[in-house]
Amino acid sequence: MGMGIHGVRLDGHKNTVNCTPVEMPIPEKVRLPLALLGANTSTFLVKKGDEVAVGQPVADQGKGIGVPVYASVSGTVAGIEKLRLTSGAVVDTLVITTDGKQTVWEGVKAPTVTDRQSFLEAVRQSGLVGLGGAGFPTWVKLDAQVEYLIINGSECEPYCTADYAALRDFVSDVAEGIELVKKYIGVEKAVIGLKHPPKDAEAAFKAIPGAQVQHLREYYPIGAEKMLIKETTGRVVPGGKLPKDVGCIVINVNTLAYLARFLRTGMPLVSRTVTVDGSAVNSPALINAPIGVSVGDIFAAAGGFKTEPSKVIAGGPMMGVSLDSLDYPLLWQNGSFLALNEKDAKLPEPGACIRCGRCVEACPMNLMAFQITKAYRAKDLDTLKAIRADLCIECGCCAYVCPAKRDMVTSNKLAKRFMADEAKKQKEKEAKKA
Ligand code: SF4
Numbered sequence: 090m091g092m093g094i095h096g097v098r099l100d101g102h103k104n105t106v107n108c109t110p111v112e113m114p115i116p117e118k119v120r121l122p123l124a125l126l127g128a129n130t131s132t133f134l135v136k137k138g139d140e141v142a143v144g145q146p147v148a149d150q151g152k153g154i155g156v157p158v159y160a161s162v163s164g165t166v167a168g169i170e171k172l173r174l175t176s177g178a179v180v181d182t183l184v185i186t187t188d189g190k191q192t193v194w195e196g197v198k199a200p201t202v203t204d205r206q207s208f209l210e211a212v213r214q215s216g217l218v219g220l221g222g223a224g225f226p227t228w229v230k231l232d233a234q235v236e237y238l239i240i241n242g243s244e245c246e247p248y249c250t251a252d253y254a255a256l257r258d259f260v261s262d263v264a265e266g267i268e269l270v271k272k273y274i275g276v277e278k279a280v281i282g283l284k285h286p287p288k289d290a291e292a293a294f295k296a297i298p299g300a301q302v303q304h305l306r307e308y309y310p311i312g313a314e315k316m317l318i319k320e321t322t323g324r325v326v327p328g329g330k331l332p333k334d335v336g337c338i339v340i341n342v343n344t345l346a347y348l349a350r351f352l353r354t355g356m357p358l359v360s361r362t363v364t365v366d367g368s369a370v371n372s373p374a375l376i377n378a379p380i381g382v383s384v385g386d387i388f389a390a391a392g393g394f395k396t397e398p399s400k401v402i403a404g405g406p407m408m409g410v411s412l413d414s415l416d417y418p419l420l421w422q423n424g425s426f427l428a429l430n431e432k433d434a435k436l437p438e439p440g441a442c443i444r445c446g447r448c449v450e451a452c453p454m455n456l457m458a459f460q461i462t463k464a465y466r467a468k469d470l471d472t473l474k475a476i477r478a479d480l481c482i483e484c485g486c487c488a489y490v491c492p493a494k495r496d497m498v499t500s501n502k503l504a505k506r507f508m509a510d511e512a513k514k515q516k517e518k519e520a521k522k523a
């Protein structure tokens with residue numbers, strides 16, 4: 090079977106689809122991590138006691154593929170705190186106590202963009218990272234020569250509606266973002282992948298020269314990068330390769346809207362729209378929140394909990410991560426937070442594998458999910474390599490369809506980490522020999 094016909098159909102639970110995003114009250118403090126992917130080399134530009142304003146750079150981009158970090162509130166730097174983030178990384182964060190004024194930094198001004206180089210530099214300076222989940226710096230993604238710009242408007246995880254809101258409320262910004270990328274990066278074809286788009290969105294995209302709207306099929310994970318590329322262009326990204334290796338860049342609609350706004354105003358990425366939902370939440374809502382605010386403050390802005398949450402998730406129910414507290418700061422790539430009551434959070438007891446093969450049928454990457462678990466338990470590196478466990482995109486389709494309720498995603502994640510660790514050890518060994 091070819092890739093693209095696997096996957097599963099999920100209940101949408103898009104409870105917030107008709108909600109207008111609301112501004113949350115200014116929190117008492119925010120905590121801003123160093124530029125995530127450049128975190129080992131970036132440094133803070135301000136110190137304890139300094140006054141900061143919205144849009145002021147507070148950390149440099151470091152070396153390599155980082156982006157600068159900007160104050161999301163105005164106030165005073167209270168110090169530096171080491172924190173574990175929803176991404177799993179443990180990094181220094183800058184604690185800013187707010188003054189409630191949200192004064193904009195005087196240095197915020199629209200960048201001058203005249204060509205590809207100045208465009209890429211502006212995107213880097215915008216602090217923009219992929220808002221669809223992975224948090225990869227946008228300027229790195231755009232620094233490619235490709236045939237297709239693919240716009241991800243599918244938002245295929247249940248509950249999540251922040252991208253839908255961008256398509257409904259800011260479709261002209263999204264369209265402008267597409268035109269900017271086409272112009273400065275020199276991409277001729279743009280394919281906008283949509284599922285149940287809001288009225289008017291389609292017409293706005295069809296007006297862009299060289300752009301084509303594609304209605305996506307109703308299956309999960311159609312919004313996963315590799316699936317979307319296959320679905321829109323027919324191209325298959327080989328294992329270990331990137332979209333640009335098959336001539337594609339995939340960008341999320343919210344990311345494009347921010348990009349267009351930054352080029353117009355010079356205001357970097359300091360806040361984002363977040364879906365807050367789940368059976369333990371009082372009033373599911375779309376909240377506009379400053380980066381670095383605590384997850385607890387975001388839930389409070391949605392009316393708090395109607396019952397004690399048994400599980401809190403950053404992201405969607407399929408690919409999100411469970412949080413052990415509400416103290417995590419909002420990251421640029423966090424598009425949703427869910428709180429589930431005891432009934433919804435309860436995981437069924439896993440049974441023995443009955444070799445039904447449903448997990449294999451459901452896997453969008455054509456993997457043998459049950460074998461990955463088995464090979465990982467046996468720490469059988471050769472088999473893990475042979476069955477390409479490294480290609481697992483952690484989408485959860487296998488576990489979702491498993492009649493024995495086996496949690497293959499956790500063991501697949503561990504298997505991937507095991508493979509990466511072993512590869513690193515091997516490299517070190519070879520380096521010593523050389
Ligand atoms: S989690 Fe991995 S193994 Fe399971 S269906 Fe998704 S890609 Fe396949």
Ligand code: SF4
Pocket residue numbers: 441442443444445446447448449458459487490491492493494495
């Ligand atoms: S779906 Fe579950 S029971 Fe069926 S083969 Fe896969 S792991 Fe085994």
